[in-house]
Amino acid sequence: MAHMGVESERIHLSWVSSAESTKFVRVAKEVTEAVRALGPNRRFVKSQGPDRSLNDEKAA
Amino acid sequence: MIDYIDKIKQISKQILTDCRVDMVIGFRQGTVPMMNEPCFAKTVDDVDAFVWDSHCGINLANYLTGRKEKIGIIAKGCDTRNIVTHIIENKIDRDRLYIIGVPCRGMVDRRKVNALCDSIYEVTEQGDTVKVTGENLDRQLARADLLQENCTTCVHPNPVIYDELVADEVEVHTDVDRWADVKKIEAMGSDEKWSYFDDLLKECIRCYACRNACPLCYCPTCFVDESKPQWMGKGQDETDVRTFHFLRAYHCAGRCTDCGACARACPVGIDMRVFTRKLEKDCFDLYGWEAGLTLDVRPPLDTYQADDPEEFIK
Amino acid sequence: MSEWKPKIVAFLCNWCSYGAADLAGVSRMEYPPHIRVIRIPCTGRMDPKFALAALREGADGVWVSG
Known part of the structure; x- marks a missing residue:
């Protein structure tokens, strides 16, 4: 997907065993921070109106 | 490339006559220049329609999926690789196939020829040159300049699996x-x-x-x-x-x-x-x-x- | 406008990460609230089209975990 221009930091893959709750929490934080750093996704989103960014602001 | 056709016809007729296969899949002349179409020859007479030139780019492996008959197929390097993939994915049995391998020198990209003039009447080839006749146009071009993009970097032009080859294997690019x-x-x-x-x-x-x-x-x-x-x-x-x-x-x-x-x-x-x-x-x-x-x-x-x-x- | 909150869709394997998430909850651990969990029977159930569907519907990130 990165090849097509979707930022690679939006997609994450990890292996966490059911006993590794601490690892789960750590990865959850990492993923959230990585996505937060990128900002809102504007790519591959099926547009729902003439200007999606307006919808976002209203929702926020 | 065009000199392969006699051998292709000869093998096709032979395997049809011997009942090795129920049909042979090859190409025949299309209705417009550079658009050869797939041809399913079920009798020896059908084989006479077969052609082979630089416009046989369609991948004939596409017509094998799920077939139950015994089939002879004329296959370039890439076609044979797709046949292998079909066999691996259980879409066709190797035993049902008689693969007539064609060492390939690349196929002509019709868009490159069409870009030369509005209407092309005829495209013929002789060795490494292609003769294009069209509206106010009569030109000899080098085949190498007209190849499809994927053919210019192809490193498997020779069939990887075959029952019979129609010609000696061609030289493989190594410098691309x-x-x-x-x-x-x-x-x-x-x-x-x-x-x-x-x-x-x-x-x-x-x-x-x-x-x-x-x-x-x-x-x-x-x-x-x-x-x-x-x-x-x-x-x-x-x-x-x-x-x-x-x-x-x-x-x-x-x-x-x-x-x-x-x-x-x-x-x-x-x-x-x-x-x-x-x-x-x-x-x-x-x-x-x-x-x-x-x-x-x-x-x-x-x-x-x-x-x-x-x-x-x- | 308040601070932007990312929407992350997490595809978690029932037997691995979903269990880990459950354990994290039972152990009262804190983790970011931006994750929407979808439980899948196994990571083998994952399909590229799920990831795309998430993005298409407006997710900001996708997390697949086995």
Whole structure:
């Protein structure tokens, strides 16, 4: 997907065993921070109106 | 290339006469220049319609899916690789096939010829030159300059599996950078890539000619046609177009032989190989895998090896 | 406008990460609230189209965990 221009930091893959709750929490934080750093996704989103960014602001 | 035809006809007639096969799949002259069409010869007389020249780019492996008859097939290097993939995926039995291997010198890209003038009347070839006759046009061109993009970097022009070869194997390119086109895109930034693909897919009309021409696309129901759930819209929304091309490429990962059938079939001239090429390169870099070269090894995406790369996993 | 909160769709394997998430909850550990979990029977159930569907519907990130 990165090849097509979707930022690679939006997609994450990890292996966490059911006993590794601490690892789960750590990865959850990492993923959230990585996505937060990128900002809102504007790519591959099926547009729902003439200007999606307006919808976002209203929702926020 | 054109000198192969006598041998092709001779073998085809022989195997039909001997009842080795029920039919032979080859090419016959199309109704317009440079558009040879598939031909299913069921009798010895049908074989006389066969032609072989630089316009036989359609991948005939596409017509083998799920067939139960005994079939003779005329196959270029890429076609044989797709036949291998079909056998591995249980879409055809090796025993039912009689493969007439054709060492290939590359196929002519009709778009490059069509760009020369508005209407082309006739295209003939002699050795390494192609003679194009059209409206106010009568030119001799070098075959090498007119080849399809995928043929210029092809490293498997010779059949990998065959029962009989029609000629001696051709020389393989060794001096080409196979992945130059992919590297160019890999070097781009994220935004640049996004707009590159935006431009590329702008013309797409969702006719699915690429899907239909592709020997790998044999799913009974394609994901674009599924309605429960409906994964994507049917229209020309740019997100839908992108989803289609992207997922189709994904389905070809580790299977695509870069035969160029998709790009060749596209009515608006999109080179959708840029999607499959990246996956092809990844398979090559990560697993050293090239699709359809052997019947003995399972593809990397349906086996597990302890040393499979996993750096991308947290 | 308040601070932007990312929407992340997490596809978690029932037997691995979903269990880990459950354990994290039972152990009252804190983790970011931006994750929407979808439980899948196994990571093998994952399909590229799920990831795309998430993005298409407006997710900001996708996390697949086995």
